[in-house]
Amino acid sequence: MQEPDVQPKVKKRFKMPSAYTILFFIIIVLAILTWIIPAGQYSTDKAGNIIAHTYRSVKANPQGIWDVFMAPIIGMIGNDKTSGAIEVSLFILVIGGFLGVVNRTRALDDGIAAIVRRFKGKEKRLILILMLLFAAGGSTYGMAEETIAFYPLLIPVMMGIGFDSIVAVSIALIGSQVGCLASTVNPFATGVASATLNITPGDGIVSRVVLLLITIGISIWYVYHYAAKIEKDPTKSLVYGQRDEDRKRFLVATDADQGQMTKRQQAVLWLFAATFVIMIVGLIPWDQINAKWTFFTSMTKWLQGIPFLGNLLGGDMTPLGTWYFSEITMLFLFMSVLIMFVFKMAESDFMDAFMSGMSDFLGVAIVVAVARGIQVIMNDGNISATVLHWGETGLSSMSSALFIILTYIFYIPMSFLIPSTSGLAAATMGIIGPIGKFAGVAPSLVVTAYQAASGWVNLITPTSGVIMGAMAVAHINISIWWKFMFKLMIYLFIATCVFLGVMAVI
Numbered sequence: 099m100q101e102p103d104v105q106p107k108v109k110k111r112f113k114m115p116s117a118y119t120i121l122f123f124i125i126i127v128l129a130i131l132t133w134i135i136p137a138g139q140y141s142t143d144k145a146g147n148i149i150a151h152t153y154r155s156v157k158a159n160p161q162g163i164w165d166v167f168m169a170p171i172i173g174m175i176g177n178d179k180t181s182g183a184i185e186v187s188l189f190i191l192v193i194g195g196f197l198g199v200v201n202r203t204r205a206l207d208d209g210i211a212a213i214v215r216r217f218k219g220k221e222k223r224l225i226l227i228l229m230l231l232f233a234a235g236g237s238t239y240g241m242a243e244e245t246i247a248f249y250p251l252l253i254p255v256m257m258g259i260g261f262d263s264i265v266a267v268s269i270a271l272i273g274s275q276v277g278c279l280a281s282t283v284n285p286f287a288t289g290v291a292s293a294t295l296n297i298t299p300g301d302g303i304v305s306r307v308v309l310l311l312i313t314i315g316i317s318i319w320y321v322y323h324y325a326a327k328i329e330k331d332p333t334k335s336l337v338y339g340q341r342d343e344d345r346k347r348f349l350v351a352t353d354a355d356q357g358q359m360t361k362r363q364q365a366v367l368w369l370f371a372a373t374f375v376i377m378i379v380g381l382i383p384w385d386q387i388n389a390k391w392t393f394f395t396s397m398t399k400w401l402q403g404i405p406f407l408g409n410l411l412g413g414d415m416t417p418l419g420t421w422y423f424s425e426i427t428m429l430f431l432f433m434s435v436l437i438m439f440v441f442k443m444a445e446s447d448f449m450d451a452f453m454s455g456m457s458d459f460l461g462v463a464i465v466v467a468v469a470r471g472i473q474v475i476m477n478d479g480n481i482s483a484t485v486l487h488w489g490e491t492g493l494s495s496m497s498s499a500l501f502i503i504l505t506y507i508f509y510i511p512m513s514f515l516i517p518s519t520s521g522l523a524a525a526t527m528g529i530i531g532p533i534g535k536f537a538g539v540a541p542s543l544v545v546t547a548y549q550a551a552s553g554w555v556n557l558i559t560p561t562s563g564v565i566m567g568a569m570a571v572a573h574i575n576i577s578i579w580w581k582f583m584f585k586l587m588i589y590l591f592i593a594t595c596v597f598l599g600v601m602a603v604i
Contacts, residue, residue: 117518121468121525125169125475129161132479139483148532153487161479173470179477183470183524186293187463189427190520191456193239193285196373196430198455199448203441205359205366210248212359214255224255225265225322229273233314236277237306238374240286240519242556242564245270249571253348261325262335263344263572264582268321271568272557272586276317278519279553279590280310283378287549289423290466291523294473295531295541298422300381302542309546309597313590320586336578347573362441369440373433380421380429394418462520469524482529489533499599501537502547505530506598509551514559519552539602546601550594557590558583
């Protein structure tokens with residue numbers, strides 16, 4: 099009799115659930131809590147802001163199965179208690195289409211290659227220049243996955259002058275992620291978080307620029323110091339043991355000598371940069387900074403008053419400095435079309451690139467709506483005010499500096515739990531922001547604390563496709579990367595805590 103073929107049981111490894119699953123689980127847990135936590139409400143002013151010390155108990159409204167599955171739907175379209183995420187989600191989709199069109203022109207890729215060629219023989223300066231460029235990308239549009247395309251170009255260049263693959267990876271990875279840490283107008287971090295708190299991404303932008311300069315300065319010094327050390331003594335390299343393999347692997351050829359930028363690509367780069375400059379100018383509330391700074395409002399009225407031209411431009415133009423998501427969504431749509439004409443892209447190619455770019459960001463747009471469902475459940479279940487009341491009571495003796503530092507620390511494990519920056523912002527800002535008001539902390543500073551923690555985590559987390567993709571391309575073990583990053587993580591943590599503490603008391 100033949101023995102049955104018994105296959106050995108393979109032990110399944112734990113796999114982290116997706117952001118959607120985590121957020122939906124949180125919705126279920128909060129729905130259960132609406133049956134337990136006492137219901138309450140705060141009085142609000144005409145602008146809808148909560149008035150402190152006005153909490154009162156109200157009739158409970160426990161949430162059921164219907165409410166749980168309706169929460170993400172209402173999270174997208176909104177109701178009388180919670181604003182919908184449709185405006186933010188549409189912006190995310192359009193900026194995805196814009197990036198898809200820009201990437202189709204290869205202007206960004208060839209632009210970096212052109213810079214590398216230009217500084218041939220002066221490669222040390224590339225550490226400074228390229229890290230600043232990648233930081234600008236991370237700070238303005240959340241540059242992350244795009245960096246992976248640059249490693250095959252940077253690694254041969256850096257190794258050819260006596261550095262190693264860690265230096266090459268650091269330039270793009272640390273540069274872009276520190277930019278995300280100190281996001282100025284990053285739509286997926288600053289934008290979503292600000293929208294949740296009903297403030298513009300321009301609020302707090304000046305302080306975030308200061309944080310960006312501090313953190314990227316520390317990072318550039320750190321990478322340059324390591325590069326100089328291994329240039330003098332190659333054995334100091336953390337990947338010295340695989341140096342011969344890396345030389346065979348990467349020094350075969352470099353794309354730095356291939357291709358030249360066309361005039362059309364140069365024009366696309368100028369338009370790309372101009373788009374973010376216009377967005378920043380449009381979002382900064384100039385008249386709130388200085389009551390006399392009404393230039394853009396006056397100019398808009400003047401243009402609208404010109405016969406024919408005013409009607410041609412549009413009678414409902416919104417002045418720069420008062421823009422919100424609708425206006426910047428329009429900006430990215432307009433610039434996408436302008437790039438199509440400047441690059442002389444066929445209509446079919448444009449639509450393919452735009453729709454492909456939108457599809458790449460569809461998951462991000464949906465996760466914002468699902469996360470907003472958390473607020474829906476809490477608001478409809480009348481427990482948001484109760485949680486805020488607990489925060490108000492507990493924070494009565496806490497300084498604003500201590501609160502913002504604890505907020506930053508709170509968001510570090512939360513960034514591991516919910517790796518989606520937009521999902522984390524939409525899920526938590528509705529509670530943390532108002533609690534911050536009780537501690538005397540501006541909502542924009544709470545946004546800064548959240549995105550600083552998220553960016554800090556994304557420099558090392560193994561759950562990030564950006565990190566693991568970079569390690570795979572460069573053949574660097576993640577443990578070696580952690581060893582290299584250890585001191586920098588401490589420096590960035592301390593610098594951010596000091597910055598937040600100082601900003602809270604200014």
